Amino acid sequence: MEGKICDQVVSILIDPGFNYSYVNPNLVDKFSLNKEVHAESWLVLLATGTKKRVHHWVRACAFELNGISTLAHMNALPLGSYNILLGMDWLYLHRTKVNCYDKSIECLDDNDEQRVLQGKKKATSIRMVTTMKAKHSHKKGCIIFVVHISSDKGKQVEDAYLLSRYLVLQ
Numbered sequence: 001m002e003g004k005i006c007d008q009v010v011s012i013l014i015d016p017g018f019n020y021s022y023v024n025p026n027l028v029d030k031f032s033l034n035k036e037v038h039a040e041s042w043l044v045l046l047a048t049g050t051k052k053r054v055h056h057w058v059r060a061c062a063f064e065l066n067g068i069s070t071l072a073h074m075n076a077l078p079l080g081s082y083n084i085l086l087g088m089d090w091l092y093l094h095r096t097k098v099n100c101y102d103k104s105i106e107c108l109d110d111n112d113e114q115r116v117l118q119g120k121k122k123a124t125s126i127r128m129v130t131t132m133k134a135k136h137s138h139k140k141g142c143i144i145f146v147v148h149i150s151s152d153k154g155k156q157v158e159d160a161y162l163l164s165r166y167l168v169l170q
Helices: 025-030 088-093 131-139 154-169
Strands: 002-005 008-014 021-023 035-045 051-065 068-076 084-086 097-099 104-108 114-118
Touching: 008 051, 021 025, 021 051, 025 051, 068 088
Parallel strands: 008 084, 021 068
Antiparallel strands: 002 008, 002 051, 021 084, 035 051, 051 068, 097 104, 104 114
């Protein structure tokens, strides 16, 4: 999702797999957020497989999430391409229901009003797969459904795509 911190646009990842919320240390320094030192630091395993130690946190960091002003206690941790990661602590406090299929969440704002927040939708596209890539995937144990389209007429292409989606779901 998109949000704002100190009137600057930031990218926000909502991940119920994390117990706590995190903010990129670059933002902490850039906006001179008041960081505090944890009594005890701990290791966090990142998606890249590396472990990082958490030493600092920002108390009641104010930010905007799709137009909703809110606060969160956030630990300082390098997050890669995201600026803020909202974990289970924020999701629990806001009684959040996550709809992964629609990329939306229902939550209570800080005034206990029900809100629906829409995540960024990515366009899906049909892409060509080379024979070598299909063969490699098959060797790895993937089930392969190949659709060969010999006409460029829109109706036949659409039918072939729907058929391939149906076969994948089976």
